[in-house]
Amino acid sequence: MMRFFIFLTVFCVLAQGCPKIISRASWGASPSKCQARLPRALKYVIIHHTAGASCTTESACKAQARSIQNFHMKTNGWCDIGYNFLIGEDGQIYEGRGWQTVGAHAKNYNSNSIGISFMGTFTNRVPNSVAQQAAKNLINCAVAKNVINTDYTLKGHRDVSSTECPGTSFYNLIKNWPHFKA
Numbered sequence: 001m002m003r004f005f006i007f008l009t010v011f012c013v014l015a016q017g018c019p020k021i022i023s024r025a026s027w028g029a030s031p032s033k034c035q036a037r038l039p040r041a042l043k044y045v046i047i048h049h050t051a052g053a054s055c056t057t058e059s060a061c062k063a064q065a066r067s068i069q070n071f072h073m074k075t076n077g078w079c080d081i082g083y084n085f086l087i088g089e090d091g092q093i094y095e096g097r098g099w100q101t102v103g104a105h106a107k108n109y110n111s112n113s114i115g116i117s118f119m120g121t122f123t124n125r126v127p128n129s130v131a132q133q134a135a136k137n138l139i140n141c142a143v144a145k146n147v148i149n150t151d152y153t154l155k156g157h158r159d160v161s162s163t164e165c166p167g168t169s170f171y172n173l174i175k176n177w178p179h180f181k182a
């Protein structure tokens with residue numbers, strides 16, 4: 001019986017192609033006040049950096065997520081943290097607005113994209129390999145779930161707005177990622 005459940009668990013993870021995501025409850029998020037919902041089969045993935053501190057442990061990344069959410073809600077007056085997901089250099093994915101809620105991360109693209117932000121400042125270096133892999137796993141998961149369509153386009157924030165985000169070093173790297181188009 002135990003073996004069956006292990007098999008079932010492994011099968012489901014592989015079938016969905018989805019990595020573990022640290023839930024909002026787990027990082028201590030404040031409740032979202034957002035209403036707008038995303039459609040299915042989105043066209044874009046937009047890559048960001050938070051332009052703040054990096055984190056390499058789960059506890060530090062959770063604290064970063066809380067700090068960013070506070071800034072976005074209390075200072076900017078937004079309905080929630082702006083990004084759909086955040087990535088830490090602990091190699092983990094942190095749920096922001098998630099799969100179904102319109103983000104506030106890239107003007108004119110929020111309603112047709114998933115915004116993924118790497119915690120840190122990647123102007124002069126790139127995120128470590130575990131963080132990069134986590135984002136790629138998340139994107140594959142989004143395709144498997146039909147959150148984004150199979151021929152989605154991946155862009156850096158600077159491709160759609162006047163910003164240096166996601167940092168020059170990191171931007172030069174994502175030019176080589178699948179589906180990139182400036």
Ligand SMILES: [Zn+2]
Pocket residue numbers: 047048049105157163165166
């Ligand atoms: Zn950005």
